Amino acid sequence: MILCDIGNTTFHFLINGKEKKYFLNEKLPSFNQRVYYISVNDSGTKNLKYSNDDVIDLENHLEFKTKYKGMGLDRKIACIANKDAIIVDAGSAITVDIMKKGKHKGGFILPGFKAIKDLYPNTSHKLQFDFNPKVNLDKIPLCTQDAISYAILKSIIQPIKNIRNKQQIIFTGGDGEFLSKYFKNSIYKKDLIFENMKRIIDANNCIA
Amino acid sequence: MILCDIGNTTFHFLINGKEKKYFLNEKLPSFNQRVYYISVNDSGTKNLKYSNDDVIDLENHLEFKTKYKGMGLDRKIACIANKDAIIVDAGSAITVDIMKKGKHKGGFILPGFKAIKDLYPNTSHKLQFDFNPKVNLDKIPLCTQDAISYAILKSIIQPIKNIRNKQQIIFTGGDGEFLSKYFKNSIYKKDLIFENMKRIIDANNCIA
CATH class of the missing domain: 3.30.420.40 (ATPase, nucleotide binding domain)
Incomplete structure (x- = not known):
């Protein structure tokens, strides 16, 4: 296949x-x-x-019903087959979608992780930094490297936690594995799109 | 003067x-x-x-003690005279600092509001959008314009709310007035830097 x-x-x-x-x-x-x-x-x-x-x-x-206007095809494919979950596709942008009782409830689009990182040195040479993936997110930072690393992570993590209601979070995309580590009850599915393409084929005998 | x-x-x-x-x-x-x-x-x-x-x-x-390494002068000046508050200077970057019992406890640096907005169309022509300042932050968005406007605001607001402990929030900087509207018990001080420069002069008779 x-x-x-x-x-x-x-x-x-x-x-x-x-x-x-x-x-x-x-x-x-x-x-x-x-x-x-x-x-x-x-x-x-x-x-x-x-x-x-x-x-x-x-x-x-593809059968995917939603009230959301302008939802990209990749996002729809990522969402199918997830009845109650938050689906996060972390690529050049980070799309976040909510599925509840089999229905798509809407979503939002954060900037991509790399895009945010690159913003700082472009804003000021004083904001050159090496990202610190081990920054402690429970402590207020006390140096520039941590102040930026903390802010980048919090600006991605907090909006997702804010809409979460104990559902599982399914991560995919280039930065999905890395980001999934900051969430309990989350999994990373590298091949979510391919898996769901197979599901569409399996559900349509006539094309299999 | x-x-x-x-x-x-x-x-x-x-x-x-x-x-x-x-x-x-x-x-x-x-x-x-x-x-x-x-x-x-x-x-x-x-x-x-x-x-x-x-x-x-x-x-x-200027007398300003902190354990924070590499804190910009503007940030220090913005913080003095605020004993218990969160100080947010929303300019080309957004600095967030915590003062508690007269002591600086640290801070973090978010990208600037305009810089984040400009990221989207640069990532993909499909992410062209007009920012919607009236987007409902209590509802999951159902169109691209709202999905991006919501995410931008949440990525700034949530990290600040996350560290807040009922303190007042003092906003300054070009986007300070706009952002202050999303927080209870917050004020916007356009001339915070000048006000605090005057405080330093008043506290040092020899130079007044």
């Missing part, structure tokens, strides 16, 4: 269980197998279809 | 009660009055001294 998550910079493939990335403008091989994909980038979709005939857009088979 | 706060881009004067700004490389007038100043920029200090002979550096008369 071949799965493909088309983002704005790369094709992210899962080819018979193995991950493989290609840049969007790269020439793709012909896989001689059906490719199930989701895409947020039209020229990426075009590129995939140019080299492969047997492709299926899973967005057409 | 003439007060001057020398930052990294401007001279901020209070000349007999009236504010006046000059750029750091601008030619300053000779005021023919004593100028009390604080400075975080050496070439600014040099420029002031070039056009004015009677100048007094208030840093030499």
Whole structure:
């Protein structure tokens, strides 16, 4: 089985269980197998279809109801199959979504961890710092390195804790594993998107 | 009385009660009055001294004890005379300091409000948005504009609320007035730095 998550910079493939990335403008091989994909980038979709005939857009088979307007496809895919949980996708931005009794209740979008870190030295040369992942979050900082490290972590952690109501928190994305360590009853699912793409296929016999 | 706060881009004067700004490389007038100043920029200090002979550096008369290493002069000046309060200077960065029983207990540094806002469209064109200052912070957002506005405000408000213990919060700086509206028992002091510079002068008869 071949799965493909088309983002704005790369094709992210899962080819018979193995991950493989290609840049969007790269020439793709012909896989001689059906490719199930989701895409947020039209020229990426075009590129995939140019080299492969047997492709299926899973967005057409996704059933996800929400009152949220403008929710990205990746976010929807990350949320399905989680009946009561907070889903956090920590990438270039950090999306936080709430599922309750099988329904999507809304969400919010924090800046990405790296983007926030890079802000400080760009604001002032006096705010150059090395991030301290071991900063004590229960003590008010007493030096610049800790003052910034503490503030970055608190600015991400507190808004999530603030809406939490004992639910499990499911982390995914590049910084998901790191951030999950600051929350009790949380797990990190590296392949949440691929897992849920498989769920959509399994639920739709006609395309399996 | 003439007060001057020398930052990294401007001279901020209070000349007999009236504010006046000059750029750091601008030619300053000779005021023919004593100028009390604080400075975080050496070439600014040099420029002031070039056009004015009677100048007094208030840093030499500042008594501020703290275990915090690398605390900026502006932050120290903002904190003095506040025995039990949280002092928030919301400018290009947002500094948060805790004073308790007359002692500085530490602090942290959040990114500036404008800097965080500008991060989103730079991360993805899909995160273009107009900030909604009226977003309901007690409801999970249901559209992108609110999802971002909510997250920005929560990422600033929650870390401050998290360390608060019923103390008053004193806001200053360009975004201070706006942010103060999200906190009970808070006040905005536009001229906190100048007020406290006057306090240092009053406490030191020899220079008054």
